[in-house]
Amino acid sequence: MTDSENDVETGASSDAAVETDAPDVLVLRNGTHGMPVEQYAAAIRDRLPGKTVALARTPADERVAIENARFVTGMTLDEGLLEAAENLEVFACAYAGTGHLPLDALEERNVTVTNASGVHGPNIGEHVLGSILRFTRRFHVGARQQRRREWRHYKAYELQGSTVTIVGLGAIGKAVCERLEPFGVETIGVRYTPEKGGPTDEVIGFEGEAFDEALARTDYLVLACPLTETTRGLIDHEAFTTVDPDAVLVNVARGPVVDTDALVGALRSNRIRGASLDVTDPEPLPEDHPLWTFGNVQITPHNAGHTPNYYERLADIVAENVRRVADEPNATLENQVRP
The missing domain is CATH 3.40.50.720 (NAD(P)-binding Rossmann-like Domain)
Known part of the structure; x- marks a missing residue:
């Protein structure tokens, strides 16, 4: 031996x-x-x-x-x-x-x-729910004001009655849907085979008018899909133009599912309310990247999978x-x- x-x-x-x-x-x-x-x-x-x-x-x-x-x-x-x-x-x-x-x-x-x-279902499901609640109740604004010792009211939102679109209905997408159920939201699921159905109120495919219509009425867009030829660059300039400007993007999929330049442009022009990014493109995100500078962007270092x-x-x-x-x-x- x-x-x-x-x-x-x-x-x-x-x-x-x-x-x-x-x-x-x-x-x-x-x-x-x-x-x-x-x-x-x-x-x-x-x-x-x-x-x-x-x-x-x-x-x-x-x-x-x-x-x-x-x-x-x-x-x-x-x-x-x-x-x-x-x-x-x-x-x-x-x-x-x-x-x-x-x-x-x-x-x-x-x-x-x-x-x-x-x-990863339970932990990433909780990460997504926490991200949504953070932007709903705008805890990031409260935290900023606390650091400044400012006692000043600020605008908040309510999750109940919102529409959440979940792209990808694998184990993570299903876990997200389960955790959203008590909040009284409408859910739209996006998958390759919509005829199979799913845990969401509505299930659609990646292509055609149905996807664009879903974006237009989405309050929270959750990306929980694998990176494929279909999903690479899925959320691009056209998608950010279509999505409701009061919507929030949550990406726990892969960075290239989102066109980073289009995302930066949407943030700069107020075409979305904010973004929670556990993954980025490029990754790791360079220190001088503009995404670090936005107050309405939450960045975690591919950490949603930790449990x-x-x-x-x-x-x-x-x-x-x-x-x-x-x-x-x-x-x-x-x-x-x-x-």
Whole structure:
């Protein structure tokens, strides 16, 4: 056994050295949201008593451990590491998005890919609701006046009776809709297949007059969709011209869903009331970018996905799929995106 093999942490109830046998699950070393990846490995172990869960802590560990691993999970998997994965059958991506993965190479190797869809529903749903309430009651104005020690009334709004358009009805969009239900709002959902319906009062597609008409009567426009050819630049100059000038944009999708120059122009000309941006284009947002300077823009550093329960929810998905693979090698996995 090599020194690298000795460095890989494994075991169901305690850490032990990896022998020549492959672990049931290999966890790669990159964590997310500033949380130690050891927490992720521990959460999987808790759900799979009797299974071997290995955590590779260095690049060398990963290259050695992945050679015989059949089930691997992590934030990313580069092509170099994939080349060393001689027996890989499943890669459980620890992000909801998989566009950063070498998907073509994984498909050529017949590797099944799953994602973390659904993990972010509660926390991003709360982030969106908080953003909407912030602009509804204009807490940012109150905070500014508090810093100045000004006791002066200011105009506020009421969420009840508003129209909220949610672009994207996946796990996040559904979570947003659920949290809005008690507030007495009208909801419009936008999805690729509107005939499937959804949790909103009305469901439309991305194209045609229906989308423009929805923009025209929207008070809060929530973007919770993936970045695709259809959604890239979806909210452009024409969209900002169509949307009600008293509307607020909330983007928890991807920065390029919004045309940044068009957004800056809309803010400068008061064609929208404000924007809450958890994602931007470019990202990170440069220090000298004009979006930092607007008092009616809330910027968070792609932070809506942070939750202390991230690894716990993700481990539920991964553990279930490990069980499915063990029981039936060709079973369809939860959150399967490829093949």
